[in-house]
Amino acid sequence: MRLVTSRLISPRGAATGGVRPATPRLTSGRGTATGGVRLVALHLASRRVPLAVVMLLTCALGLRVALHGNWDAYGALQLPLFFETGCAVVIAATTASPFGDPERATGRWLPFLRLGSALALTAIAVGALAAFTAGAPLAGGALGALRNTVGSTGIGLLCAVAFGGSLAWTGPTAYLVAGIYALYTQWHPPALTTPWLWPAHPSSDVEAAWCAGLVFGAGLILLMVRGSREAKTRA
Structure with a gap:
């Protein structure tokens, strides 16, 4: 509980310059907590996170x-x-x-809302892919799904900052084409061996995992600091 004092000018004080003595009143921190929960809920709803x-x-x-189908080695890696x-x-x-960033009025909390929602959705995506494919013949396993999802998400976040959320799909989609071609070259030399094309590398490749992680980290930092391009335009 916090003690808050207020100074009220009485009708007589308005004419004479006098001030009514401060009256103490007690306020609870519950209102602050409720406001924080409401802010998070509104942020998630405005970004269509439930959908x-x-x-x-x-x-x-x-x-x-799809894993129940009959796939050859090449198709199993692409799928x-x-x-x-x-x-x-x-x-x-x-x-x-679609409403821009009304959370800017909250001051310092907006970057953390951006970071939290992106991290939470990425964790849900990786967890869901690992859980739903448990026991299935998934090429690369859970580690491969983690690396590929995190890396592609980082590309999407970078594109959101550069081009806006409505065009953020272009980056991951273009990288999908590049990744499929990199896999193709493993059967049709010369093979592309750069770790920045991580889908063409085994899930145990540490260098490729680092590249995917760096892209994801860069996307998170820029999104946290700058936000998507739509937000900057409306601001």
Whole structure:
């Protein structure tokens, strides 16, 4: 409980310059906590996060169903990339709000709201992909899904900052094409061996994992500091 004092000018004080003595009143910190919860809820709703969660779960379920098909080695490596890219596109799309960034009025909290929602959705995507494909013949396993999803999401976040959330899908989609071609070169030399094309590397490749992590980290930092392009335009 905090003690708050207020100074009220009485009708007589308005004419004479006098001030009514300060009257103490008690306020609870519950209002601050309630306001914080409401702020988070409004931020998630304005970014359509509940819908994004449903779409992420749908992507994971779709991958599980697709794994029941008969795939050769090349197709088995390509298949997860489509669903991992779909998750990245969904996450990147939530960086923009049709209302801009009204949370700017809260001061310092907006960057942390951006960071928290992006991290939470990425964790949900990776967790859903791992859970839905448990026991299935997933090429690269859970580690491969983690690396590919995180890296593609980082590309999507960078595109959201540069082009806006409505165009953030272009980056992960273009990288999907590049990743598929890199896999193609493993069977049709000369092979592309750069770690920046991490889908063409085994899930145990540490250098490729570092590249994906660096892209994701850069996307998070820029999103946290600058936000999507729509937000800057409306501001």
